[in-house]
Amino acid sequence: MTVTTTETLPEHMKIRSMFSMIEITHKIQISQKGLIKGFLQRKRDEHQEALDKLIESAPAEANAIIGVKHSTATHTFPEGTFLFITYIGTPVVIEDKKV
Structure with a gap:
């Protein structure tokens, strides 16, 4: 899945179809977490999880x-x-203009 902040595609690409806007809100605890919770979640990338939710x-x-x-x-x-x-x-569904 391509995710971009721009609405302008490269010259060789075109939008074949477009869907309704999607929105997600993801909550991340930023205060001191408890010792056990902090240990269990130490390798989590919560920011990537938020982006993954949007993609899903x-x-x-x-x-x-x-x-x-x-x-x-x-x-x-x-x-x-x-x-x-x-x-x-x-x-959106994007494709090569040559297709």
Whole structure:
């Protein structure tokens, strides 16, 4: 899956079909995690998990997501401080212009 922040494709590519915009919000704890939770999750790439969620939410036919934008916010709850990452983008089917 190609994921790009631009809506302009390379000259040799064209959009064959386009789907409705998709959006996901992923929560990441950024405050001190408990010892056990921190140990079990030490190799996680939570930012990649957020991007993977966006890709998974695209229609199966799509082979790219264009115009990807993101925003972040933080909020503190009794159980900790969390970063919320929101991704939006437009799933498309792209192909070579020669096809």
